[in-house]
Amino acid sequence: MDFDYFYNREAERFNFLKVSEILVDGEEFKGLSAEAIILYSMLLKRKGIGSKFSYIASEVNKRLFGNGSSSGGASTSSLYRVRKSWGDAKSQKGAFRSFENAKKCANANLGYKVFDAKGKEVYPMKSTSSKSIDTLAREVIAGNWGNGSDRVNRLRTAGYDYDAVQNRVNEILSGKSSSHSGGKAIDTLAREVIRGDWGNGQDRKNRLERASYDYNAVQRRVNELL
Numbered sequence: 649m650d651f652d653y654f655y656n657r658e659a660e661r662f663n664f665l666k667v668s669e670i671l672v673d674g675e676e677f678k679g680l681s682a683e684a685i686i687l688y689s690m691l692l693k694r695k696g697i698g699s700k701f702s703y704i705a706s707e708v709n710k711r712l713f714g715n716g717s718s719s720g721g722a723s724t725s726s727l728y729r730v731r732k733s734w735g736d737a738k739s740q741k742g743a744f745r746s747f748e749n750a751k752k753c754a755n756a757n758l759g760y761k762v763f764d765a766k767g768k769e770v771y772p773m774k775s776t777s778s779k780s781i782d783t784l785a786r787e788v789i790a791g792n793w794g795n796g797s798d799r800v801n802r803l804r805t806a807g808y809d810y811d812a813v814q815n816r817v818n819e820i821l822s823g824k825s826s827s828h829s830g831g832k833a834i835d836t837l838a839r840e841v842i843r844g845d846w847g848n849g850q851d852r853k854n855r856l857e858r859a860s861y862d863y864n865a866v867q868r869r870v871n872e873l874l
Contacts, residue, residue: 665689678743679727726765730754734767747771755801759811772804780872784808785816812868819865837861838869 667689671677677685728750732739741757744750750762751771762771784793784803793799803810837846837856846852856863 665693668692679745728770729763730757730760731763732759732761734763734769755797755804758800772809773807779808781809781812781816781868782872784813785820788813788817789820816868832861834862834865834869837866838873841866841870842873 665686667685671680671685671688727743727745728747729743730741730750730753731737739760741753741760742750744753747762747770754760754762754771761769764770787793788799788803793802800810803813832840840846841852846855853863856866
């Protein structure tokens with residue numbers, strides 16, 4: 649049986665480019681463009697190109713691994729990640745080089761925050777204001793913080809926990825804001841907890857719930873007072 653030869657670039661029809669899986673789904677490479685991934689894969693395949701055009705290989709490595717500075721790229725170590733919490737990697741909505749874009753993503757997804765490469769929560773910033781959740785909730789009801797996404801953005805920009813404020817708003821509007829079947833106000837219960845009247849840890853939680861009180865609401869007030 650005779651086989652014909654391949655001439656010129658005909659053999660390239662049977663060449664395939666291998667792309668490392670980590671470049672596609674690796675968390676640290678989520679900010680890479682498809683072009684950068686393909687280019688780097690080509691350089692890995694054709695090692696001769698890397699040695700012949702060392703500048704190209706150097707620039708690609710900089711953009712992939714952040715080794716040194718490059719006028720057109722940014723280190724993957726500087727990405728801002730949008731998640732519910734740093735430990736919940738599966739909740740990640742995206743990784744951004746632009747802090748402003750990361751904030752926009754967080755604002756569009758309730759309960760999400762922005763973390764830097766070290767896992768520090770950088771948005772929304774925790775407020776140092778003396779306003780309590782209860783005060784903020786009543787301001788929201790009065791219309792002082794706007795509505796819808798405008799309210800979300802304004803509260804978060806000011807460093808407040810939007811979800812906590814909204815939960816309190818819901819409690820107030822549903823009539824669960826001041827007291828429970830036991831007759832004691834949340835503020836009174838919180839001060840009793842601080843004195844140690846309700847125990848600690850799981851014991852405190854169990855005792856409050858057995859008495860038909862909202863443990864989470866009481867604990868939030870405790871945190872505000874402390």
